[in-house]
Amino acid sequence: MGESTLRVASNLMIDDDEHRPEYRFMPGDYIAQAAPWMVDVRTINQYLSPRQRSEHQQYIVCYRCNRPCAGTCVKS
Numbered sequence: 664m665g666e667s668t669l670r671v672a673s674n675l676m677i678d679d680d681e682h683r684p685e686y687r688f689m690p691g692d693y694i695a696q697a698a699p700w701m702v703d704v705r706t707i708n709q710y711l712s713p714r715q716r717s718e719h720q721q722y723i724v725c726y727r728c729n730r731p732c733a734g735t736c737v738k739s
Contacts, residue, residue, distance in 0.1 A: 691721075
């Protein structure tokens with residue numbers, strides 16, 4: 664069998680001082696709902712990981728095509 668590109672990420676969080684704040688372990692597409700103070704672009708760029716930012720951007724509604732295109736409509 665060939666190698667898979669599938670990766671599994673845990674959704675479990677440890678509840679202690681070292682692992683807080685919990686938003687660091689949430690998927691980026693859920694951040695705006697769970698932590699509404701994080702909807703500002705400056706806040707997102709400061710606190711979220713690159714992976715979370717990517718997940719968040721996939722669900723932002725585009726001002727050009729009015730759908731969550733993640734910037735793909737610009738390229739076409």
